[in-house]
Amino acid sequence: MKLTIAILPGDGIGPEVTKQAKKVLEAISHQFDHTFMYKEALVGASAIDKTGEALPQKTLDICLDADVILFGAIGDPKYDNNPAAKVRPEQGLLQLRKALGLFTNIRPIKAYEQLLEKSPLKKKIIKGVDFTIYRELTGGIYFGEKKLSDDGKTASDLCEYTEEEIERIAHSAFKAAQNRRKKLTLVDKANVLESSRLWRKVVANVSKNYDDVALDYLFVDNAAMQLILNPKQFDVILTENMFGDIISDEASVIGGSIGLLASASTGKKYALFEPIHGSFPQAKGKGIANPVASILSAAMLLEHVGLHEEAASIHKGVEKSLKLKISTPDVNTDYDTITTEKVGDFIADYILYPDDSNLNFHNIHLGQSTII
Numbered sequence: 129m130k131l132t133i134a135i136l137p138g139d140g141i142g143p144e145v146t147k148q149a150k151k152v153l154e155a156i157s158h159q160f161d162h163t164f165m166y167k168e169a170l171v172g173a174s175a176i177d178k179t180g181e182a183l184p185q186k187t188l189d190i191c192l193d194a195d196v197i198l199f200g201a202i203g204d205p206k207y208d209n210n211p212a213a214k215v216r217p218e219q220g221l222l223q224l225r226k227a228l229g230l231f232t233n234i235r236p237i238k239a240y241e242q243l244l245e246k247s248p249l250k251k252k253i254i255k256g257v258d259f260t261i262y263r264e265l266t267g268g269i270y271f272g273e274k275k276l277s278d279d280g281k282t283a284s285d286l287c288e289y290t291e292e293e294i295e296r297i298a299h300s301a302f303k304a305a306q307n308r309r310k311k312l313t314l315v316d317k318a319n320v321l322e323s324s325r326l327w328r329k330v331v332a333n334v335s336k337n338y339d340d341v342a343l344d345y346l347f348v349d350n351a352a353m354q355l356i357l358n359p360k361q362f363d364v365i366l367t368e369n370m371f372g373d374i375i376s377d378e379a380s381v382i383g384g385s386i387g388l389l390a391s392a393s394t395g396k397k398y399a400l401f402e403p404i405h406g407s408f409p410q411a412k413g414k415g416i417a418n419p420v421a422s423i424l425s426a427a428m429l430l431e432h433v434g435l436h437e438e439a440a441s442i443h444k445g446v447e448k449s450l451k452l453k454i455s456t457p458d459v460n461t462d463y464d465t466i467t468t469e470k471v472g473d474f475i476a477d478y479i480l481y482p483d484d485s486n487l488n489f490h491n492i493h494l495g496q497s498t499i500i
């Protein structure tokens with residue numbers, strides 16, 4: 129297959145983790161005989177520094193022309209504590225989501241057998257957890273009208289949803305549930321918010337097309353508690369933009385590290401794949417950032433274009449790396465010498481040489497080549 133992939137590394141650890149995902153994609157193209165072409169573009173703080181804009185037109189054009197997009201991370205502390213900043217790195221990602229119509233954000237949450245001990249939650253609570261969050265991505269309070277009074281003392285952000293915006297993601301979430309354990313939980317705040325009551329009404333209507341899927345509802349405050357108390361109850365969670373942002377960070381604790389979680393943002397025409405973590409500026413350049421979320425985002429990208437065997441081969445590489453503790457310090461307390469680069473090298477090597485007999489186990493923790 130020929131594929132043009134736009135790569136937007138972004139800020140902080142974005143470039144270093146994306147580099148590993150690209151390395152893994154290269155191994156895939158070699159092993160499975162595909163041609164992947166990459167087009168890099170600026171976004172976020174690094175784009176503001178060079179062009180004055182968080183999403184330069186050139187970047188948008190590259191994304192519009194590409195088949196799929198691999199995104200790193202954005203954000204820079206120099207903007208975080210400056211409420212007066214006119215342009216913010218995050219606008220780059222939000223504008224991109226809106227411009228490409230990426231209204232469905234899919235965030236799979238899974239407890240890896242190899243990492244059950246690493247989560248701050250008890251093993252018996254997280255063992256076997258496997259659910260997916262469907263987060264609405266181009267509406268709600270993120271995109272509603274923003275106001276600041278002239279005296280700067282009153283501010284508001286409008287949370288608005290239309291029936292159509294709810295319907296389209298609800299259909300995707302129900303379809304996903306049909307292919308899973310056939311349960312969908314709508315997370316909202318319908319006891320307080322009018323917009324949530326519209327979500328309930330529309331989702332209940334859409335559910336009539338999916339008789340085989342059981343639908344239930346949870347208020348977001350209760351959902352936040354249930355995610356920690358009994359995460360196994362969930363199969364597909366459907367929710368609006370802001371609630372999805374918050375509960376997906378919370379859910380990442382189940383897997384042991386936010387550095388493992390990938391996501392896909394899809395619309396009618398375009399698709400973008402990105403880790404759910406941020407730019408982690410404190411870790412930039414230190415070689416400690418976990419590249420697995422970016423590598424698994426690349427796997428979701430391949431899945432999206434129908435390359436299932438290829439995606440499975442990435443998953444095998446990731447599982448093997450976790451098993452052998454070829455992992456960065458966030459999930460690895462036994463070996464603190466494994467860098468971002470080494471994890472990428474190992475997973476790429478494993479794709480090229482999936483037969484264990486080619487692996488030099490002695491070299492693995494010495495930081496040397498893993499291939500004999």
Ligand code: IPM
Pocket residue numbers: 202203218221222373404406
């Ligand atoms: C995410 C991030 C973004 C969001 C930020 C960087 C704008 O936290 O993708 O979850 O809030 O959507």
Ligand code: MN
Pocket residue numbers: 373374377404
């Ligand atoms: Mn977030």
